[in-house]
Amino acid sequence: MTDEGSGADTHGWPVMRSIVRIVGLLGVVAVLLHGPVSADYANREDVQRYMDELHTEHGFSKDELQIIFTEAERQQSILDAIARPAERTLKWFEYRRRFMDESRIEGGVRFWDDNEAALRLAEDEYGVAPEYIVGIIGVETRYGRIVGKHRVIDALSTLAFDYPSRSAFFRKELTQFLLLVREEDQAFDALKGSYAGAMGYGQFIPSSYRAYAVDFDGDGVRDIWNNTTDAIGSVANYFGEHGWQGSGPAFVQVYPGGSNADEVLAPGLELDTTVGALKKVGIEVRDVPEGTAAALMRMDLAEGAEYWLGLHDYYVITRYNHSKMYALAVHQLAQAIKTRRAATLASR
Numbered sequence: 001m002t003d004e005g006s007g008a009d010t011h012g013w014p015v016m017r018s019i020v021r022i023v024g025l026l027g028v029v030a031v032l033l034h035g036p037v038s039a040d041y042a043n044r045e046d047v048q049r050y051m052d053e054l055h056t057e058h059g060f061s062k063d064e065l066q067i068i069f070t071e072a073e074r075q076q077s078i079l080d081a082i083a084r085p086a087e088r089t090l091k092w093f094e095y096r097r098r099f100m101d102e103s104r105i106e107g108g109v110r111f112w113d114d115n116e117a118a119l120r121l122a123e124d125e126y127g128v129a130p131e132y133i134v135g136i137i138g139v140e141t142r143y144g145r146i147v148g149k150h151r152v153i154d155a156l157s158t159l160a161f162d163y164p165s166r167s168a169f170f171r172k173e174l175t176q177f178l179l180l181v182r183e184e185d186q187a188f189d190a191l192k193g194s195y196a197g198a199m200g201y202g203q204f205i206p207s208s209y210r211a212y213a214v215d216f217d218g219d220g221v222r223d224i225w226n227n228t229t230d231a232i233g234s235v236a237n238y239f240g241e242h243g244w245q246g247s248g249p250a251f252v253q254v255y256p257g258g259s260n261a262d263e264v265l266a267p268g269l270e271l272d273t274t275v276g277a278l279k280k281v282g283i284e285v286r287d288v289p290e291g292t293a294a295a296l297m298r299m300d301l302a303e304g305a306e307y308w309l310g311l312h313d314y315y316v317i318t319r320y321n322h323s324k325m326y327a328l329a330v331h332q333l334a335q336a337i338k339t340r341r342a343a344t345l346a347s348r
């Protein structure tokens, strides 16, 4: 997946060098004006040990790391945000409402129109239907309109060093980010993203960027921040690499009839049963072969509930974000955009 071994060299890093000079200069000015600049992370012992690891394992110079972690800032708003992810506190009907609004459906039709050639190429190359690529980008960022306002270096440093329950994960992502910055010749203090360090149209975390982002317009740069063609190719490649089939529906709605559906719900995200087994206990499933692997899920409405069956490509969507509600929201938005676009084209 990622290429951990490739970073142990100290090849040219011109952008970094110029930043080192500029930041150094600003530091002197700041000291003259305001006294010592804040250097919390660079001075912390645990961060210094991490910097030593980066130096040894990936060949970053100690001076560069000193500057990066003097510049990195702890952000309380990031710690507040990660403490309450939407999927854990909202019921389905509330969660769905956030994504299935009129402007997001219409925005999807426009994004599809504006990027029709790239979407068609992505479908040819990776087998992923346009509506799912548009659906992902719509749910993640409203087609690039809300890509996150945190500096990635702040987000990942805050979570790596001040969020103990997931610090191992975010330290890895922080390392991936610094490798990305070096490989892609980016400025470490310029890239922005979500509070969790996810970037660009499709909100790729750094390890996903390094493993799955593609240069889909062939200009030599994998630009998921500003280039919709690269963003589309990268989402499609991510799904392709995670086994997208595109041969059947991702979800079908099913009906419990007189069965005790709540007793056979999938405990996790995996496809833990088959259509045949669910039919045997009385669940009504239409038009899906009995041997098909499936996960049964209940989605709570304001009153009552719906039951949905997740099939193969549902599981692939959860590789993007480990949440059943997320996957169903992407699916429903994708279908709504596809239906709306067909109606719009018919009326033109």
Ligand SMILES: [Ca+2]
Binding pocket: 214, 215, 216, 217, 218, 219, 220, 221, 222, 223, 227, 230
């Ligand atoms: Ca490109």
